[in-house]
Amino acid sequence: MRLRFWFLLPTWVSMAALFAAPFLIVIAYSCLSRGVYGGIEAPWTAENYLRLFDPLYLTILLRSVFIASLATLLCFLSAFPAALFISRARHKNFYLQLVMLPFWTSFLVRTYAWIFLLRDTGLINTALEALGIIHSPLPLLYNDGAVLLGLVYGYLPFMVLPIYATLERLDPALFEAAADLGAGPAATVFRVIAPLSRPGIAAGSILVFIPCLGAYLTPDLLGGGRTVLIGNLVQNQFTTARDWPFGSAVSILLMALVTLVVWQYLRRADEPGL
Amino acid sequence: MNRRTFLISAGFAGCAREQRPRLNVYNWSAYIAPETVPGFEREFGVRVRYATYESNEEMLAKVFSGNSGWDVVFPTHSRLEAMRSYGVLAPLRHEWLPGLGNLAPDFQRPAWDPRLELGVPYMWNATGIVYNKAVTPVPAGWADLWRPQLRGRLTMLDDPEDMLGACLKKLRLSFNSDVAQDLRRAEREAILQKPLLRAYLNAEVRDQMVAGDVLAAQLWSTTAQQAMDAAPHLAFAYPAEGFPLYCDCAAILRESRRQRLAHQFVDYLLRPRISAGIAQSMRTATANGAAQSLLPEAVRQNPALYPPREVFGRGEWARAPSPAAQRLRDRIWTEIKAA
Numbered sequence: 031m032r033l034r035f036w037f038l039l040p041t042w043v044s045m046a047a048l049f050a051a052p053f054l055i056v057i058a059y060s061c062l063s064r065g066v067y068g069g070i071e072a073p074w075t076a077e078n079y080l081r082l083f084d085p086l087y088l089t090i091l092l093r094s095v096f097i098a099s100l101a102t103l104l105c106f107l108s109a110f111p112a113a114l115f116i117s118r119a120r121h122k123n124f125y126l127q128l129v130m131l132p133f134w135t136s137f138l139v140r141t142y143a144w145i146f147l148l149r150d151t152g153l154i155n156t157a158l159e160a161l162g163i164i165h166s167p168l169p170l171l172y173n174d175g176a177v178l179l180g181l182v183y184g185y186l187p188f189m190v191l192p193i194y195a196t197l198e199r200l201d202p203a204l205f206e207a208a209a210d211l212g213a214g215p216a217a218t219v220f221r222v223i224a225p226l227s228r229p230g231i232a233a234g235s236i237l238v239f240i241p242c243l244g245a246y247l248t249p250d251l252l253g254g255g256r257t258v259l260i261g262n263l264v265q266n267q268f269t270t271a272r273d274w275p276f277g278s279a280v281s282i283l284l285m286a287l288v289t290l291v292v293w294q295y296l297r298r299a300d301e302p303g304l
Numbered sequence: 305m306n307r308r309t310f311l312i313s314a315g316f317a318g319c320a321r322e323q324r325p326r327l328n329v330y331n332w333s334a335y336i337a338p339e340t341v342p343g344f345e346r347e348f349g350v351r352v353r354y355a356t357y358e359s360n361e362e363m364l365a366k367v368f369s370g371n372s373g374w375d376v377v378f379p380t381h382s383r384l385e386a387m388r389s390y391g392v393l394a395p396l397r398h399e400w401l402p403g404l405g406n407l408a409p410d411f412q413r414p415a416w417d418p419r420l421e422l423g424v425p426y427m428w429n430a431t432g433i434v435y436n437k438a439v440t441p442v443p444a445g446w447a448d449l450w451r452p453q454l455r456g457r458l459t460m461l462d463d464p465e466d467m468l469g470a471c472l473k474k475l476r477l478s479f480n481s482d483v484a485q486d487l488r489r490a491e492r493e494a495i496l497q498k499p500l501l502r503a504y505l506n507a508e509v510r511d512q513m514v515a516g517d518v519l520a521a522q523l524w525s526t527t528a529q530q531a532m533d534a535a536p537h538l539a540f541a542y543p544a545e546g547f548p549l550y551c552d553c554a555a556i557l558r559e560s561r562r563q564r565l566a567h568q569f570v571d572y573l574l575r576p577r578i579s580a581g582i583a584q585s586m587r588t589a590t591a592n593g594a595a596q597s598l599l600p601e602a603v604r605q606n607p608a609l610y611p612p613r614e615v616f617g618r619g620e621w622a623r624a625p626s627p628a629a630q631r632l633r634d635r636i637w638t639e640i641k642a643a
Contacts, residue, residue, distance in 0.1 A: 066386070066389075066627050067364070067368070067386040067389075067390065068361070068364065068365065068368065069368060086635075086638060086639060086642060087638075089642060090638075090642055093642075145508075149512065149515075149517055150512075150515075150516075150517040151515045151516060151517050167517075169456060171503075172502055172503040253503075254459075254502065254503020254504060254505060255462040255503060255504035255505070255641070256498070256501065256503055256504065256641070257641065257642075258638060258641035258642050262641075263638065266634075266637075266638070267634075269359070269361050270361065270463070270464055270465075270634075270637075271464075271630075271634040271637075272361065272630075273631075273634060
């Protein structure tokens with residue numbers, strides 16, 4: 031008992047100091063008034079939460095949920111075939127290393143790299159023009175498409191790895207059985223492999239959806255500040271708007287949403303037959 | 305002090321490599337010449353811890369704690385009043401700043417700090433239009449940034465103060481307007497302009513101006529000058545309707561325990577030769593009149609850095625909005641972005 035206490039102590043201390051305390055501070059800030067120049071002041075108020083019901087902010091929230099869902103779907107569509115391929119390939123470790131390779135460089139630098147690829151005088155437009163396919167540059171950068179591309183690119187590995195982990199554990203005998211029972215390759219994938227990899231798909235979707243929902247760097251850099259997602263709203267309240275209490279309230283809303291999604295996932299994961 | 309604490313502190317003192325006093329200076333990035341700080345360290349026999357920030361908010365978030373560890377910071381003039389009211393500024397002691405007389409006349413008794421009690425004007429800049437010379441007719445005012453011809457090749461600053469300010473100026477209203485009706489009219493202008501915009505970009509637009517992706521952009525004069533140094537096909541216009549002016553000031557914090565040394569550093573920056581060296585190597589516009597006269601003719605005549613009197617006179621010094629106006633401006637900014 032004593033030993034267990036001492037071994038768990040660092041975890042408890044770091045959770046209290048790095049999670050619980052900041053979380054309580056954010057909650058407290060969200061119920062205070064805005065200081066004239068940033069910071070917080072008395073009195074306590076619920077106004078910051080009431081402001082969230084403003085249609086302006088609800089629209090931003092819905093937009094963020096829509097973009098994050100779309101990014102998750104696109105991630106799934108590109109990650110599933112990749113994971114399936116890797117799980118059946120001969121050089122699994124090599125391909126897995128390739129999936130993780132982007133993490134060797136900072137996310138910020140990689141996002142800037144996309145700007146250099148997508149802009150009017152960037153690599154893609156220059157190449158297409160040189161080949162005579164287009165005559166004036168395509169508007170690839172600073173739109174919702176670029177934001178989605180950045181999100182899918184950034185979080186793809188978080189989808190590939192969990193799906194790979196479930197696929198890799200599947201018994202190859204199942205595929206043979208499916209073939210013996212008359213299923214073609216397509217039917218095997220859709221009716222056998224896909225349903226069996228649902229836990230991996232669900233885990234990957236959670237891992238992609240949550241950071242996409244709070245993303246602010248990608249919409250800012252690749253969207254050119256033309257749109258505002260909930261992450262940008264939070265960031266803006268703490269920087270230029272200097273409204274810490276409202277920024278805290280938006281953060282709490284974001285966290286509540288994320289908790290809801292994870293809770294739904296855990297509840298489903300407990301259901302039998304999955 | 306008992307024997308043990310004496311031994312411990314003696315041990316630490318022995319370990320310390322440096323015994324010279326240390327001054328902590330926190331400045332904007334790219335805002336000092338490479339030789340400025342080493343020169344001060346040599347002359348005064350001190351060490352300087354020098355670090356940089358990218359926005360006033362970043363610096364103020366630390367300074368408002370009252371325990372930031374910095375001695376000298378460089379807020380924009382419009383932030384000085386807030387810093388004073390929060391009690392983080394040390395009043396300037398003019399007897400320790402003999403170089404104040406070197407300031408240009410415009411900065412001797414500035415409107416925001418008539419007796420120079422809060423900060424010493426350092427470098428100033430304005431917000432205007434940088435454009436590609438291929439654009440005809442040449443953009444001369446904010447209204448030209450609403451031309452359909454620029455669709456997709458135009459950017460505005462990703463900064464509520466400057467962006468709304470340009471809309472206000474287009475309407476011939478004050479850049480600093482606190483009137484709700486004015487701000488709402490400016491919002492309509494911004495939403496009208498949004499379909500023409502490629503993006504809201506700050507300093508990042510510099511490369512895209514140089515590469516030719518963007519033909520016209522709202523930009524700060526010193527950042528524009530850096531782009532123009534890299535590309536002769538670019539030019540800068542001080543908009544006809546008027547424009548905001550910003551002056552970054554050297555301010556000494558109340559928390560500083562080296563008030564004398566901090567003043568010595570600020571006075572060192574006031575020396576004409578030092579200030580001219582900074583202005584020349586960083587391509588900024590100095591508030592130091594004596595330094596201006598040391599600059600080469602070509603720099604002094606550069607219309608982007610040192611515009612003629614009549615152009616400078618169209619400028620309006622930025623002012624911090626009232627809390628209510630600030631709140632409305634924030635909301636309008638979010639509405640523009642969500643539109």
